[in-house]
Amino acid sequence: MSFSDKLSTHEAGELYPLKDEELHPEHVEDYLREGERWATEEDMGTLRRVADRIPPAAIFIVLTELAERFTYYGITGPFQNYIQNGYKTGPRPGAINGGQHMATGLGNFFQFWCYLTPIFGAIVADQWLGKFKTVLLFSIIYIIGDLILTLTSIPASIRHGGALPGMIIAMITIGMGTGGIKANVSPMVAEQYGRYRPFVRKLKNGSEVVVDRELTVQSIFNWFYWAVNVGGLSAIATTEIEANVDFWPAYLLPTLMFVFCVLVFWLGRKRYVITKPNGSIVIKAYGTITTALRNRRKAKAENQLLIGEDGKKANWMDYAKPSNNFCDASVQWDDKFVDELRIAIRSCKIFLCYPIFWLCYGQLSNNLISQSGQMNTGSVPNDIMQNIDPLCIIILIPVFDWLIYPGFRRCGMELRPVARITIGFLVAALSMAYAAIIQHVIYTKGPYYKNAGDEGYGFNDISAGIQVPAYILMAISEIFASVTGLEYAYKRAPESMKSIIMSIFLLTNAGGSILAFAFNPISSNPHMVENYAIVSGLMGAFAILFVICFRHYDRREVQETKDNTVFEKN
Structure with missing residues (x-):
């Protein structure tokens, strides 16, 4: 059956002309349910646009990502203390006694490696295995890395010097596993929504709304990121276990959770829309x-x-x-592939400013943990503070998805991707500026002043609660910049390039880790004020540069979406 024959089984009336090859193949599966009709251009201009419900298959993948992130953040939560401090020698838990320089450096290396390897994961998926099988294969590699970390963190291994080499081997193995998963899970979740044409749905109150794929994909990625941060709360448990029991049970918990992650992903296999590999x-x-x-x-x-x-x-x-x-x-x-590649290259330009954003974000998992270690945290471990960020995101994403973004649309001021990303960059700059102010306050307090938190010194007389606004601001910036980046990488990538474009977006995080290495000389006392101030200034400058270079992208996207959408004629 041809494209036009299949389409005619769902609707009556003429269509604005659009070449078959310009449509994703799944357009032919578009359908209408009771109370629905295809949208016209007039509908798009007059009716309220809303997101559709998330399909069950996508929920399985979201749950998988939640479990994987539970594992990732569960093991990385204790990293800074594990590397920086000695084993049972001071007020803070530790194992390797490498100091803040080593802890921050290894943390940056791990983040760099985890966001470099998605390129390999995308190639494996595109060339040989497809997304589903690639995620399963790299999950096994991930579990091996988890086991290495857990076994080398037992007391006997730590006392005999096995913690550091074990951590390095585990970092390399886990990072490889992460790459195969991250490059493929996020585009796979959006692929589960197969309705491409806008349609009108009548609500229970009798009013009509346009169900828009663009808003649905935006909503899917919002909830996908929400699941990421629910999983990120695992660091609350692992940092508490680290402080009150030991490191090996803190790492065992996320290891067991990842086995559950793979099981959840496998159970949903019959529900998934699975794309076949098309060559590298x-x-x-x-x-x-x-x-x-x-x-x-x-x-x-x-x-x-x-x-x-x-x-x-x-x-x-x-x-x-x-x-x-x-x-x-x-x-x-062929000519079509050249046109798709041109779109992909143009879309990737928007990622050029992201390494500075990830440089800001990276401070949460290393330097801000050390900063809280310089203050009074009461009865909780200092590295538990980082969980304020995912907690805020969990609370705020539903607010943005249900209230803030729809509120802007009702006022005729829809926040397009470039506008959202710019706001995110500016808020990230504010977060780092606030961190610099906190650091200055810490240095002016006794009894240890600029030596607080160093080996042999305790913390200054100041509550770690003043860190909270820095984490809240960073959480808001993630919703605007990080979620939108995921959404943009998926929407603007041609169908044949979803995984590779997503991996290029993730590669910008690795770029942020490379930049972080340049800050290593000032990533310790007494230079931390300068560290945060410079990072803040860079982010603010790149936010301005970003809006200057890409402000026209929003207008272009609106026009291209309109040109490539099939409408029913009035």
Whole structure:
């Protein structure tokens, strides 16, 4: 059955013309339920737009991500103390006694590695296994890393020097497992929603609303990120176990949880929309780009530059299109792939400012933990403070999804991706500025002043409760910038490139970790005020640069969405 035949079984009336190949194949599965009709252009302009319900298959994947993040944050929560402090030698728990420099450096390395490996995970999924099998394979690698960390954190191993080499091996293994999962789980969750055309639904009160795929994907990623942060609360349990029992049971708990994670993912296998591998996009993209550059240089030298329909010079990528007769017959791509790659490259530009954002975010899992160790935390461990961030996100995401974003839309001021990301960057800068102010206050308090928290010194006479606004601000910035980045990476990537574009977005986190290495010389007393102040200034500057460079992307996205949407004629 052709595309038009399948579509006619669901609707009557003419459609605005759109080529079949411009639609995702799952468009042919679009359907209407009772009380629904296809949206017209007039409906889109007059009716309230809402998100659809999240499909059950997506919920299985969200639960899987929740369990995986429970494991990840459960094991990383105690990392700073585990590396920085000695084993049962001071007021704070520890094992390796490497100091703040080593703790922050290894923490940055682990974060860098975890966000570099998604590139490999995307290639494995695209070239050989597909997303579902790749997630299962890398989950086994992840469990092996968890077991190594747990076994080398028992008291006998710590006393005989096994903690440090065991941690490094575990970091490498867990990071590899994380990469295969992260590159594929988030695009897979959005793929479970198969309704692409906007439609009108009549509510119980008799009013009508437009159910919009764009808002549904935004909502799916909001709740996906919500699940990530519910899982992140595991650090509350593991830091308490670390402080009151020992490190090995603190690491055993998330290890067991990850076994449950794999089981949940497996149980949902019959419900998933599973895409087959289509070959390595990386290799094909490399060949396309190099061919385009080579052909353009040749055309320029021979004065044969392509001219577009608007009379302007053609885009440099057009020189890789077989239809323009610059390529030989052996190329492994067509004109459609070149157009998709051009969209992907243009979309990836928006990620260039994200490493600075991740540099800010990274402070939560290392330097801010050490900062709370310089203050009075009462009867709770200092590294429990980092859990304020996921707690705030868990509370705020429903508020944003149900109240704030719909409220802006009702007022005719919808927050498009670039606007949301800019706000997120600015709030992150405020968070780091506040952290710098806190650090200055710490240094002016006794009894240890600028030596507080160092080996052999206790904490200053100041409550760690003053850290709370820094975590709240960072949580708000994540909802605006991080969630929107995930959503943008999925929505703007062509269907054949979802995993690889998602891995490129995740790679920006690795870029933030590389930048963090440059801050290592000032990531300890008495330089922490300068550390936070510089990070804040960089984030503020890049927020301004971001809006200057990409402010037109929101307008372009609105127009492209309108151009590529099928509507029923009035």
